[in-house]
Amino acid sequence: MPTNKKIIIIGGGIGGAATALALHRIGLEAVVYEQTKQLREVGAGIALWANATHILKNFGLLEEALGVGYVTTNYQFNSQNGKELVNIPVDGFELPVIAIHRAELHQLLWRNVPNENFVLGQTFEKLEIAENKVCAHFSSGLIVEGNALIGADGLRSRVQDALKCHAPLIYRNFKTWRGLTDYVPRGYRPGYIQEFLGGGQGFGFMMLGKGRMYWYAVATATEGQPDAPIGRRKELESMFQDWFASVPELIAATDEANILTTDLYDRPPTKPWSKQNITLLGDAAHPMLPTMGQGACTALEDAFVVAKCLKQPFNPTLAFQQYELERFPRTKAMVEQSLRAGKMGELHHPLSVAVRNTFMKLMGATISSSFKSLHAYRA
Known part of the structure; x- marks a missing residue:
């Protein structure tokens, strides 16, 4: 049994920071190596559904998150002209749903981990496994040895590339834009995430x-x-x-510099995503479309579960097998459900859009029930 147990984490985003915190809480040394020179999370807002605020509660961070976030009560789907299709209450869980800026969540996580556990400006290049150790090599020439390594380095994971365990990413024919503004549109309903569906287009907004x-x-x-x-x-x-009306209002009120854009990818769920004492986490393991809002939420779940599996007796290989066994069914369902939701947005013909909208109205109770069961999950 190793006496000094060190876990190398590649990637300092939400998944990597959450994993460092989870491991720190159980007494393991976890050091994050991040390629950027400043520890920050880019992006805009995310919804932390009850399955994620459950993790924050276990981390002792729920009250702090409530202090910098905004409690969400309803998720409303509408036609592009604002006609309500489905209205799902999301305030019936034992835990709140919180809309929060990604940077606020990131800060909550990393400031509860010692500063020396984050090493910045280090770009991961390759790894080597020798007996029960793993060595990580970085472009700077730095070589680090640990008992285990976790790749939390995102959609285009270099650790995943090194493991050669997954198929290529698939572009899902969508481009997305994200914006942040202080302007509150006249049509905003407090506590609501409001989403509008058109032909091959969609738009949503929420208060942070x-x-x-x-x-x-x-x-x-x-x-x-x-x-x-x-x-x-x-x-x-x-x-x-x-x-x-709220849609063009919000766009017009947003500075160009505050509008980000990305293409959307996912990958069909496959396993293994672990090899001996190396594993993947978050988008590195199971990239998904943002249509169900579960990317960051499932990364938080991953962090909580991988730490639970790494508790004594300390055996990273067995722990990562158990972690993958527990997480694969859950994340597979999320990837596939997110893709199905995305397919509904590809419809262009006005007749197809009208049929979809009518279907959503008729199936409102079923959609609401499915939505609630998704977020009732507790890692």
């Missing part, structure tokens, strides 16, 4: 903490499609000009 509004837009597009020459904001204003 500190009076900020987060919005997201999505549209079918070719992979790598560049911004329009007129700029992101004007392109979006043109795309959504005849939608429910």
Whole structure:
């Protein structure tokens, strides 16, 4: 049995920071190696559903999250002109649903871990396994040895590449934009996430903490499609000009610099995602579309479970097998459900869109029940 147990974590985003915190809480040394030179989380807002706030409660961070986030009570789906299709109450759990800026969540996690457990400006290159140790090599020339290694380095994981255990990413024909503004539209309903569905396009928004509004837009597009020459904001204003009034209002009120854009990818769920004393976590293990809002939430679940599996007796190989066994069915369901939801957004023909909207209205109770069971899960 090793006397000094060190876990190397590659990637300092939400998944990596949460894992470092979870391992620190059970007395294991976990050191995060992050390629950026400043520990920060880019992006905008996320919804922490009850399955994720359960993890924050176990970390002792729920009250702090409530202090910087905003409690969400309903998830409302609408047609593009604002006609309600489904209205799902999400405040019936024993735990709250919190809308929060990604950076606020990131800070909550990493400031509860000693600063020396984060090593910045280190780009992972390769790994080696020798007996019960793993060595991580970085582009700077740094070589680090540990008892185990966890790849939490995101969608294009270098650790995943080193393990050669997964198929390539699949582009799902959607481009997304995310915006942040202090403007609150006239049509906003307090406590609501409001989502609007059109033909091959969608738009949603929610209140975060500190009076900020987060919005997201999505549209079918070719992979790598560049911004329009007129700029992101004007392109979006043109795309959504005849939608429910709050949509063009929010776009117009957002500075161009506060609009981010990315292509959307996932990967069919496959295993193994572990090899001996090395495993993957979050998007590195199970990238999914954002349609169910479960990317960060499942990364928090992963962190909690992998720490639970690494408790004494300390055996990383067996622990990672158990972790994967427990997490694969859950994350597989999330990836597949997120993809199905995405497929519903690909419809372009007005008749197909009308049929989809009618179906959603008729199946409102079933959709609500499925939604609640998804978030009732407790890792």
